[in-house]
Amino acid sequence: MQEEHERLREIGIHIIGDEEDPLVRAECIRIARRIHLSRNRVVGFIPATDDVAVPPVAIQLGHALTQLTPATIAVVDANVRWPGLAGLARDDDDDAQGPDTSSVFRTKWLGDSLALLTPPHSEQSGEAVPQLARLLLSGAELFEHILVDLTGFDLLGEHASAAACMDTTILCGRARKTRERHLREMERAMPRKRFMGVLLVG
Numbered sequence: 001m002q003e004e005h006e007r008l009r010e011i012g013i014h015i016i017g018d019e020e021d022p023l024v025r026a027e028c029i030r031i032a033r034r035i036h037l038s039r040n041r042v043v044g045f046i047p048a049t050d051d052v053a054v055p056p057v058a059i060q061l062g063h064a065l066t067q068l069t070p071a072t073i074a075v076v077d078a079n080v081r082w083p084g085l086a087g088l089a090r091d092d093d094d095d096a097q098g099p100d101t102s103s104v105f106r107t108k109w110l111g112d113s114l115a116l117l118t119p120p121h122s123e124q125s126g127e128a129v130p131q132l133a134r135l136l137l138s139g140a141e142l143f144e145h146i147l148v149d150l151t152g153f154d155l156l157g158e159h160a161s162a163a164a165c166m167d168t169t170i171l172c173g174r175a176r177k178t179r180e181r182h183l184r185e186m187e188r189a190m191p192r193k194r195f196m197g198v199l200l201v202g
Contacts, residue, residue, distance in 0.1 A: 025064075028060050028061055028063075028064040029064050029067065029068070031061055031064070031199065032061050032064035032065045032067075032068055033068055035061070035065065035145060035196075036065060036068050036069060036145065038168070038196065040145075040167040040168040040196065041140075041143075041144070041145055041146060041167055042136055042145075042146045042148065042165065042166050042167045042168075043145065043146070043147050043148065043166065043167065043168055043169070043170060043196070044148045044150045044162065044163060044165075044166035044168070044169040044170070045057065045058055045147065045148065045149055045150060045169070045170050045172050045199075046150045046151075046153070046163075046169055046170070046171050046172065046186075046190075047150075047151050047172050047173075048171055048172060048173040048174075048178050048182060048183055048186055048198075049173070049174070049177075049178055049182070051174060051177070052172050052173060052174055052178070052201065052202075053201075054149040054150075054151050054172055055075075055077060055085055055149055055151075057172060057199070057201050058075045058147045058148075058149050059075050059110070059114075059116070061147060062074070062075040062110075062114050062145075062147050063110075063111070063114055065144075065145055065147075066111060066112075066113045066114050069144055069145075070113070071113065071143070071144030071145075072113045072114075072115060072142060072143050072144060073113060073114050073115070073143060073144060073145050073146075073147070074114075074115045074116075074117055074139060074142070074143040074145070074146045074147070075110075075114070075115070075116050075117070075146075075147045075148075075149070076105070076117045076118070076132070076135065076146060076147065076148045076149065077116070077117065077118035077119070077149050078128065078132045078148050078149055078150055078151075078153075078162070079128075079149060079150075079151045079152035079153070080104060080119050080128045080131060081128065081152055082151075082152055085116060085118040104119045104131050105117040105118060105119055105131070105135055106118060106119070106120050115143070117135065117139075128152075128153065128162070129153075129161045129162055129165070132148070132162060132165055133165050136148075136165055148162075148165075148166065150162050150163075150169070163190065163191055163194055164191075164194075166194055167194070168194050168195065168196040169190055169191075169194055169195055169196065170196050170197060170198070170199050171183060171186055171187060171190065171195075171197070171198045171199070172198075172199050172200075172201060173198060173199070173200050173201070174200065174201060174202045175200040175201065175202050177202065178200070183198055
């Protein structure tokens with residue numbers, strides 16, 4: 001696990017512990033508890049703007065969920081066109097392919113019960129939603145919660161299709177940066193029954 005945390009640090013992601021920043025850690029636990037109690041298994045995270053980095057948020061919340069439940073949690077880098085975490089799942093890694101062995105996703109364990117599923121390299125954009133749907137179907141029995149980074153789907157015109165694969169979605173904005181008007185416009189575009197709220201980060 002220490003080796004995987006070192007690899008996360010190499011790409012700018014650091015798992016925050018209680019001793020380093022107790023307030024941020026407490027907030028991660030609070031949000032993770034809300035996700036867990038909502039009984040929503042598949043949660044999609046949609047960036048409100050291009051400068052919102054979803055992968056660090058999803059990994060921090062995934063790690064927090066592993067502290068709340070003994071079950072296995074997955075974080076999915078679903079942006080097959082520009083996978084932000086591809087460096088953590090190279091083709092020469094020993095870890096297995098995704099739950100569906102024909103999937104473009106590779107599994108990288110970030111701890112005993114936290115799995116990262118990401119394409120090791122870019123894929124054709126038209127495969128994004130079909131591959132994600134297959135992954136979620138095949139991983140349904142393996143993971144208690146699946147946190148999905150939906151970065152890039154707006155550029156592909158596939159946000160609505162991707163959101164339909166989720167139990168719920170969370171809109172991610174930057175504190176003191178993202179305009180409230182923009183967040184409200186995006187919120188109105190979300191399916192009401194599949195929208196959990198807005199998460200401000202940074």
